[in-house]
Amino acid sequence: MRVALVLKTDEGGRWTLPHVDELRERGHEVIAVLPPGSEGRLRKALHDRGVDVVQSAFDFRFRPAPSTLTGLLGLRRQLRGIDPDVLHYHLYASALACRLAALGWNVAKVHMVPGPLFLESPLIRSVERFLCRLDDVVIGGSEHIAKLYRAIGLAPERTPAIPYGVDVEDFTPPSPAYRTASRDALCAGDDTFVVCMVAYVYAPKRLIRPGRGVKGHDVLLAAWKKFAKDRPDARLVLLGGGFDAAGAAHKRELLDRFDVAADHTIDWHDSVIDVRDCYAAADLSVSPSLSENHGAAVEAAAMGVPSVVSDAGALPEVVDPASGWVVPRDDPDALAGALREAYADFRAGTLRRRGELARERAERLFAQHRAARAVADVLERAARDRRAAAR
Structure with missing residues (x-):
């Protein structure tokens, strides 16, 4: 399958790299969509792996201006051109952009949530109660986050909890x-x-x-x-x-x-x-x-x-x-x-x-390799379920 990975940063978000590695080891294609700009550490790590990186037409800033709509339409064209089986996104601005850009489009959408901060705003939480239903699956980066999404109405089967984890081979007790x-x-x-x-x-x-x-x-x-x-x-x-x-x-x-x-x-x-x-x-x-x-x-x-x-x-x-x-x-x-x-x-x-x-x-x-395998399993299942529903 082909996965479009969308993040609002080219500097942070390196915790997605084990997922990318696992998907590619399984024979899947990953194309990353990152904001335009300088060579951040995430962009460099993806380039070093030979992963194609697309400069997003949208800068992931939501302002009451015509450029926001233009950027979202440009992102939609880019994503349709990639033609993914799964649209996979982390970080809240990325989720908002992908949900809007993919409205009315029959593609599996998987949101992975790295932190609960945005849900602690009553305003954002009330909006998210409706918008999260545009996702096929919301992966909580912890049990805590998964429970927050279940509390605003998503079913347990749509809210698995998978940690981002830690590389227990690189991070080991010192000699x-x-x-x-x-x-x-x-x-x-x-x-x-x-x-x-x-x-x-x-x-x-x-x-x-x-x-x-x-x-x-x-x-x-x-x-x-x-x-x-x-x-x-x-x-x-x-x-x-x-x-x-x-x-x-x-x-x-x-x-x-x-x-x-x-x-x-x-x-x-x-x-x-x-x-x-x-x-x-x-x-x-x-x-x-x-x-x-x-x-x-x-x-x-x-x-x-x-x-x-x-x-x-x-x-x-x-x-x-x-x-x-x-x-x-x-x-x-x-x-x-x-x-x-x-x-x-x-x-x-x-x-x-x-x-x-x-x-x-x-x-x-919290072993990262097990967590990456679990994320890849969710993406594969989401693609299968979307294809089955289309038939």
Whole structure:
């Protein structure tokens, strides 16, 4: 079969690559439709695989202007020219564009949802209650997302839950030498309690939690101030710059608000070549998001790092009481309490066992190769069902 993969970004969305690889290994053709623009990392990865990439006629920005209609009509012509058996899309703007561009067209449509944030807007949720019925299948990137779609009226058979997962062969517990080298790079000795948070900084959204960054950096920084004031042997490593110009501005505001430059227990890096270096050095990972799917916690787990996660979205699916902690979202006091418990485990020598159990859980529930096979199965089934209905 031929699959048209549509995303509103050519930079992010690399979590689709295992799906592309699995589909092509089965002999299917994949053609990607990405927004016009520069050579982003997703576009390059697709080119390196020999996947055809089409520059979308639509820029995935919905504005009350004639160019929006013109762009959608252009996208429809492009998709009809590709003539796919399955139209497959991720990210909400991509879903809106594909649904509108494919109105009245007999093609299987499969939407895979990487995060629940848009459904937390009452306005968007009320609209999505009707628009999601244009999809043949909505794959929830977690049980949490699948349940949200079932709550607005889609049947369970149309809402499978499949994680995006993590590559458990690339993300593995570090060797002693790798861990030592990674900690040396941070000037962290064996007795230093190293906590990491790996996440881009996103600017606050206008419709959802106005004024707040969704990843919860402010929550962690407030909790850290409480936790670390009498623990000079603790180190917080934040990894991630602003996702865009607005995100970079929000990061600068956080740096100023929490006086990060004057705090010797905090290091904040914009980026590194390999995030695994950060996890290799860490004793604990923290995901304090206000809204999230599985997030960075699955990468940490795969590398044998236990996590403290908020109760937002699908984060509680990643840990269990043996492998980490779940705390109420937007609660610095509760987060500081979990940090104290993890620190006590670190000092007692029992924190490492939590990391071993986190790794076992990642292998069992979030292995990327199994998830990719499940996504390919759904796409094949959707194409068969659409062909059968047409007959």
